[in-house]
Amino acid sequence: MSVSPAEALERLKAGNLRFQNNEPHTYVRVLEDFDVDPQSQDPFAAVLTCSDSRVVCEMLFDTGIGDLFVARLAGNIASPEALGSLEFAVNALGVNLILVLGHENCGAIKAAMSGESYAGHLEEVIGVIRPAVVGAPDYHAAILANIRQSIEVISRAPLLAARLASGSLAVSGGYYDLDSGSVRFLD
Numbered sequence: 321m322s323v324s325p326a327e328a329l330e331r332l333k334a335g336n337l338r339f340q341n342n343e344p345h346t347y348v349r350v351l352e353d354f355d356v357d358p359q360s361q362d363p364f365a366a367v368l369t370c371s372d373s374r375v376v377c378e379m380l381f382d383t384g385i386g387d388l389f390v391a392r393l394a395g396n397i398a399s400p401e402a403l404g405s406l407e408f409a410v411n412a413l414g415v416n417l418i419l420v421l422g423h424e425n426c427g428a429i430k431a432a433m434s435g436e437s438y439a440g441h442l443e444e445v446i447g448v449i450r451p452a453v454v455g456a457p458d459y460h461a462a463i464l465a466n467i468r469q470s471i472e473v474i475s476r477a478p479l480l481a482a483r484l485a486s487g488s489l490a491v492s493g494g495y496y497d498l499d500s501g502s503v504r505f506l507d
């Protein structure tokens with residue numbers, strides 16, 4: 321079932337409000353709660369978010385199994401692998417909304433702001449974030465700038481361009497506040 325970008329965004333907003341208000345509709349914890357079609361999937365939105373253990377999309381948007389196609393990488397970076405995953409969600413699964421979700425106290429952003437270099441593959445992750453946070457006046461602004469950088473990278477993906485230009489696909493940003501559980505959607 322195709323869900324328009326605006327409708328998908330409304331579903332995410334409404335789900336996050338239920339979560340904030342401690343009124344979730346969805347509760348899936350044990351095997352008998354699982355209700356999946358093993359042959360296919362039909363998510364209504366894709367989310368690129370951080371690997372941070374406190375950012376659990378299905379809970380904070382009060383969605384069920386099969387509702388969200390989630391790519392998680394430290395710092396919610398739009399790496400080539402993340403882009404490929406999102407292209408699959410859009411072009412193969414018919415998802416019409418991509419949300420880039422950053423969050424409060426993101427360690428990857430703090431690392432990128434520190435000026436330090438890191439060992440191993442972590443340096444590759446932090447290196448993607450660094451250009452976004454240069455010049456950001458503070459931590460919060462850096463987190464927002466990194467969300468916007470990922471949105472820009474996604475928006476330039478050739479396999480998404482036509483859908484974006486026609487308006488049948490949208491890319492939005494969100495900031496998850498760990499204290500309140502609220503997601504603030506960016507313009």
Ligand SMILES: [Zn+2]
Nearest residue numbers: 370372426427
């Ligand atoms: Zn993070």
